[in-house]
Amino acid sequence: MTEQRSNGHTVSRLTVHVVWCTKYRYRVxxxxxxxxxxxxxxxxxxxxxxxxxxxxxxKDHVHMHLEYRPSSNxxxxxxxxxxxxxxxxxxxxxELKKRYWGRHFWAVGYGCWSTGNIxxxxxxxxxxxxxxxxxxxxxxxxxxx
Numbered sequence: 001m002t003e004q005r006s007n008g009h010t011v012s013r014l015t016v017h018v019v020w021c022t023k024y025r026y027r028v029x030x031x032x033x034x035x036x037x038x039x040x041x042x043x044x045x046x047x048x049x050x051x052x053x054x055x056x057x058x059k060d061h062v063h064m065h066l067e068y069r070p071s072s073n074x075x076x077x078x079x080x081x082x083x084x085x086x087x088x089x090x091x092x093x094x095e096l097k098k099r100y101w102g103r104h105f106w107a108v109g110y111g112c113w114s115t116g117n118i119x120x121x122x123x124x125x126x127x128x129x130x131x132x133x134x135x136x137x138x139x140x141x142x143x144x145x
Contacts, residue, residue, distance in 0.1 A: 005069065012070045015053065017123050018078055020110035021061035026099060029059050033093055034141045037062070040085045041143060048072065048080060053120060054127050055143030063130060064143065065115065065123050074112050082106045 004013045022028055029037055038057050045052050045066065055064040068077060086105035090096050096105065115123050131142060 005067070007069065010070055013067065014070060015065065015067045015115040015120065016074050017113045017115055018064050018066060018074070018081075018110060019061060019112075020078065020082060021107050023100060023104050023107045025060045025107070027059035028096065028099065029057055029062075029141075033089060033096070034059075036092060037085060037089060038141055038143050040088055041081060044081050044084050048077060050077060052143055054124050056127055056131050057141040057143060058130075063127055065120070065127060078110050078112070082110070 004011050034057050041055070041057070041062070041064070042052065044050075049069055050072070051067040053065040053067055055062070055066075064081075066077070068074070086103075090100065090103065090105055
């Protein structure tokens with residue numbers, strides 16, 4: 001079993017698989033934007049004391065397998081990941097403002113699945129399979145430390 005998180009009076013291992021996509025599923029997460037998005041997500045997770053177990057930044061969506069504190073909640077965490085990354089990406093890449101003139105970079109909503117009923121290996125295998133290039137595009141960017 002992987003290491004548990006101990007903190008004050010609690011011992012836990014809470015993990016979640018989270019997925020969200022760009023607004024209108026525009027394929028804008030490529031090249032420098034993709035690299036910067038990855039680094040922003042890593043910075044945000046470090047600031048929030050969230051461990052990235054595995055993740056993928058594709059051209060139009062993000063998959064992340066995360067371990068978080070019991071005092072955190074998934075919706076608040078996703079709000080921070082999407083909000084902070086959106087703001088920074090639009091500040092640093094003016095070409096995004098042409099496509100996202102309403103200042104909304106990510107689509108509304110996200111998907112999340114607790115990984116308690118399945119093994120981490122199953123999720124990691126799914127992410128590895130998802131990352132494999134298809135005939136059209138092979139530019140997925142892995143999120144790992």
